[in-house]
Amino acid sequence: MSKQLSYQLYHLIKRLTKAEKRHFKLYVKRNSSEKEPIIVKMFDAFDRQNEFDEEKISKVFSDLKPNTLSNHRAHLYEQLLSSIRLLHNHDxxxxxxxxxxxxxxxxxxxxxxxxxxxxxxxxxxxxxxxxxxxxxxxxxxxxxxxxxxxxxxTPDRAIELTKESQELRHQFYFSGSWSDLALKLYDYYLKFGPVKGKEQQEQVTSLFIENAPMQENALGGDTIFYYQSYVWYYHIIQNFPLCYKYAKLWCNLFDQNKILLEDEPEMYIRGYHNVLSSLFFCDDVKRFREELRRLEVFVDLRKDSFNENQLIQAFTYLETGKLNLFFLEGKFTEGAKYCDVFENKLKAYESRIDIHRKMVFQYKMASLKFGSGDFHGSLKHLNIIVNNPVSTLKEDIQSYARFLSLIVHYELGNDDLVYFQIKSTYRFMLKLKDFQKVHAAIFKFLRKSIYMDRKSLIPYFKELREELLVVIQDKFERRPMLYLDLVSWLESKIYDRPVEEVIRSKKIDKGA
Known part of the structure; x- marks a missing residue:
């Protein structure tokens, strides 16, 4: 039996609902003279497993020749898909x-x-x-x-069909071009994250201009890919007010088309995720709360009709919003407690969420626990990211995790580890071309301070704070500060206050 198809069968069967499993058995038995066809026995063997075990499956059917077993496996897979298609023919x-x-x-x-x-x-x-x-x-x-x-x-039938065909092909040219552009921008973001300087910004802008349809107004606001392209472009170049504008237009397109909303609720949810992300980066707490509540209401009203993919999307983006709200409000202790709740929720979806999203979740939890003063808890999440074998994707999170890990070890007094990690983190960031002025300032500070008496470091903390305040005037240098507020961390050292208290007081002053 092919292990690959057995693995696919296992995961397909585990995703089936009770109704789908019941329908499959009725469907298979409808024309069978056997009391229990062999593919039903094979189905049950897979269904009984809590974890995939190829050897156990083979032992159950040890009386069958390998070729015969392989044929039954392929037949089971096809019958499963046919059964699901028939059950969901209302789609x-x-x-x-x-x-x-x-x-x-x-x-x-x-x-x-x-x-x-x-x-x-x-x-x-x-x-x-x-x-x-x-x-x-x-x-x-x-x-x-x-x-x-x-x-x-009718006599004009040929003309009607030709006209319809030409109009659709015209639409496909523009919608296809916007779709291609949206995918290219998304691929760029997954690999490199947001731009880190003017040269990269010019590169992304060229990518956008060269691939956007010549007639921008043709089928612009009439296709979701048009809004997706602009959302990704402005997100990558970190123009979050304009990113919010196009994300909101994306959602408005669905609000104005109820049929589209019924057919593709996951795209609506994804649009709202981009609305929330833009507001998060704009530090707009009030509107963030309002939009998050709208998304929660939408999901609560429709979740019973969602398919599995839509439930995963709803979970991913709602939970991302909830975690981000803790940052916006400066409620790190409360957020750290919620991380334990969230991790239990995540277990139910873990095998169905992509590795990039998992890494982002780990970094958010690490940052919340750092802000709450739980440095050991923060390190647990950071190590998951740092030790992840997929090191070529989501490089910005890989960099930030290593950088935050340095700060955590410094807080824990692991001076020897800090000294070793400064070198490895420095090399890693240079390799990825992700070395910014913020990083350089922190590296310089750590090198000269790791073996010094912490009580004598107040002047150095003040000096570093003033340097960072100047550096972050450049928008390209602010990115490392989105989750890890280094200025507030330094102020907590200068004034001997918990970092959460420093950040929270700033949020209260802003009306958060």
């Missing part, structure tokens, strides 16, 4: 494809008029749900029938 895309397949069957039987009726029903459904790719496929099938056979259609 518009599945129903449209089903009608297209009916049209193909009727066409092959020479029943052209009946075939066109099925295609007409499919096209109406595709138009209603704005599924233009499927609509174009339907039109091409209609053209095929109309050009080859006498169907008795």
């Amino acid at each position: 518009p895309s599945i129903r449209i494809k089903e009608l297209i397949s009916y049209a193909d069957v009727l066409h092959n039987k020479g029943l052209y008029e009946q075939s066109l009726i099925q295609l007409s029903r499919a096209k109406q459904l595709a138009s209603k749900n704005k599924m233009d790719i499927l609509k174009l496929e339907i039109i091409e099938l209609e053209k095929k029938i109309e050009t080859r056979y006498v169907t008795g259609s």
Whole structure:
């Protein structure tokens, strides 16, 4: 048995609901003379496992030859997918494809008029749900029938189909271009994070200009990819007010189109995540609370109708918002306590959340615990990031984690570790070209202070604070300060106050 397909089967079966499992068994047994077909026995063997174990599965079916077992495995996988498709045929895309397949069957039987009726029903459904790719496929099938056979259609039918086809192709050019651009920008962000200087900003701007459609107004605000492209562009170059503007327009597009909202709620949720992220970076606590509440209400009202993918998206972005709110309000102790609750919630979704999102969650929890004074707890989360084997992605988080780890070890008095990590972290950041003035100032301070008496460091803390206040006037130098407020950390040392108390007092002064 192929281990890869066995692994896929295991995860597919574990994702099934009770209703889907029950429907599968009824579906398989409907035409079977066997009391319990072998693929049902195989299904149960996978379903009983709490963790995937290929050897146990093979032992259960040790009487079968490897080729026979492999065939049953492949058959089980296909039958599972067929069963799920039939159970969820209320989904518009599945129903449209089903009608297209009916049209193909009727066409092959020479029943052209009946075939066109099925295609007409499919096209109406595709138009209603704005599924233009499927609509174009339907039109091409209609053209095929109309050009080859006498169907008795209206005299202007050929002109109508040609016009529809041309309009859709025109739309696809622009929506496809915006889609490609959005994907390229997202890929850039995953690899490199936000820009770290003017040279990088010019590089991203060139990427945007070279790949954006020539006629910007053509199908601009009519496609979600248009807003996605602008959201990613402004997020990467750290223009968060404009990022918020386009993220809000993204959400407004769904608010104005209830059919689109029903069909793609995960894209609406993703849009709200970008709204919240922009407000977080703008330090706009009031509007952040309001938008987070709107997202919570939306999810609460619709979660019972969400599929599994939509539930994962809702969990990921709601929890990200909740964690970010602790930073905005300066409530680190409260946030650190919530981390324990959040980690238990995360276990239910852990295998279904991508590694990049997990790393971001770990960094947020590490930062909250650092702010609360729980340095050992912070280090636990930082080590997960630093020891992660996928070191070529989410490089900004990798850098920040190593940098924060230095500060944590300094707080814990692990001077020898600090001395060793200064060198390794320095090399890592140089390799990634992520070495900023903020980092240079901290490295310089740590080198000369790690073996000094901490009580005699007040003048050095003051000196470093003044240096950082000048450095962060440059917007490209502020990024390391988003979660780790180094200025407040230094003030906590200067005035002998907990760092949370220093940050919280600033938030209160701003009305948070």
